[in-house]
Amino acid sequence: MSTTPPDRSALSRTRAALHAVAEVLVAGPQYAAHSDIRLAVRPGGFGGWVTGGAEVVGTDLVTSGGSYPIRGRLADLASAAGIEPRLLIDVYSGGPAIDLDDRVDLDAAAATRLLGALAAGDTALRDLDPTQRPILWPEHFDVGITVNRVNYGVSPGDDAIAVPYAYVGPWDVPTGEFWNQPFGAALALTDPTDATTILEFFRQGRDRLP
Numbered sequence: 001m002s003t004t005p006p007d008r009s010a011l012s013r014t015r016a017a018l019h020a021v022a023e024v025l026v027a028g029p030q031y032a033a034h035s036d037i038r039l040a041v042r043p044g045g046f047g048g049w050v051t052g053g054a055e056v057v058g059t060d061l062v063t064s065g066g067s068y069p070i071r072g073r074l075a076d077l078a079s080a081a082g083i084e085p086r087l088l089i090d091v092y093s094g095g096p097a098i099d100l101d102d103r104v105d106l107d108a109a110a111a112t113r114l115l116g117a118l119a120a121g122d123t124a125l126r127d128l129d130p131t132q133r134p135i136l137w138p139e140h141f142d143v144g145i146t147v148n149r150v151n152y153g154v155s156p157g158d159d160a161i162a163v164p165y166a167y168v169g170p171w172d173v174p175t176g177e178f179w180n181q182p183f184g185a186a187l188a189l190t191d192p193t194d195a196t197t198i199l200e201f202f203r204q205g206r207d208r209l210p
Contacts, residue, residue, distance in 0.1 A: 005113075006107050006109045006113060010107035011113065011156075011157060011163065012157070013105070013106075014106045014110035014111050015110075015114055015141070015156050016096065017070060018070075018106070018111065018115075020074055020096060020104055021070055021104060022039060022056070022136075022141055023087070023095060023096065023098060024074060024086060024087060024088075024098055025054055025061060025077070025078055025083050026046070026047060026054050026056070026138075027048065027088060028085060028087060028088055029085070029086050030053050031086060031091060033050075036050060037088060037138055037139075038135045038136070039135070039136035040133070040135070041121075042055055044057045044058050046115075046118065054081065058108075058111060059106045063081050066081075068081045070104050070105075070106050072103060072104070074098070074101070074102050075101060077104060078100070088139075092139045094140070095138065095140075096141075113164065113191045113192075113193075114156040114157070115156075116191070116192055116193050117154055117156055117164035117189050117193045118136065118154060119193075120192075120198055121134070121153060121195075122143050124166075124195045124199040125144065125152060125154075125202075127195070128147070128152060128202050132145045134153075140155065141155070142155040147206075149172070150171065151168070151169035151170075151184075152167070152168055152169075152202050152205070153166070154167070155167065160181075163188050163189065164189045164193065165188050165189055166186065166189060166202070167183065167185065168184050168201070168202060168205030169185075170209060176208065179208075184205070185201075185205050
């Protein structure tokens with residue numbers, strides 16, 4: 001088995017595929033049934049905030065009817081899994097541009113890294129504030145919480161930062177070297193991702209707030 005780490009192209013392609021599945025095959029159907037778009041990090045992947053729907057585990061879409069490799073056309077995957085796909089363009093703006101004809105092929109190593117970052121982020125967020133349950137939002141596909149007007153979370157990457165990263169986003173961004181992004185501060189995450197490192201970054205950001 002190859003141990004070559006995924007390049008940024010593989011990360012980007014895999015992130016887009018996971019994001020599409022998260023919105024159209026997990027959050028969308030949940031919204032249709034329960035008027036709730038929130039997702040949650042689960043062991044090995046993620047699923048709906050409301051249990052019982054489809055989940056992603058590794059490179060598979062898992063439902064009560066079986067496990068389906070995430071590959072090929074999004075519409076074909078939905079059909080194979082018995083899911084009625086549901087776009088969320090009428091619910092929020094700024095989400096991914098998804099078409100049911102899009103292909104959702106994954107790189108296994110990239111999926112492991114991206115999902116591992118989300119899992120480590122979920123753990124760090126629960127340690128930061130044990131009173132909250134972190135939410136994986138389908139719009140930007142990041143897991144986060146808000147504490148005292150500050151957003152803390154982990155993203156698997158985006159157009160601005162190509163690799164997984166942790167962030168601290170105060171609603172009123174201070175000045176200073178720590179605050180290295182327009183939204184606040186970001187820390188690129190290594191592979192494998194260490195929840196302790198993320199938690200320390202969150203605490204550093206919290207301690208630097210006025």
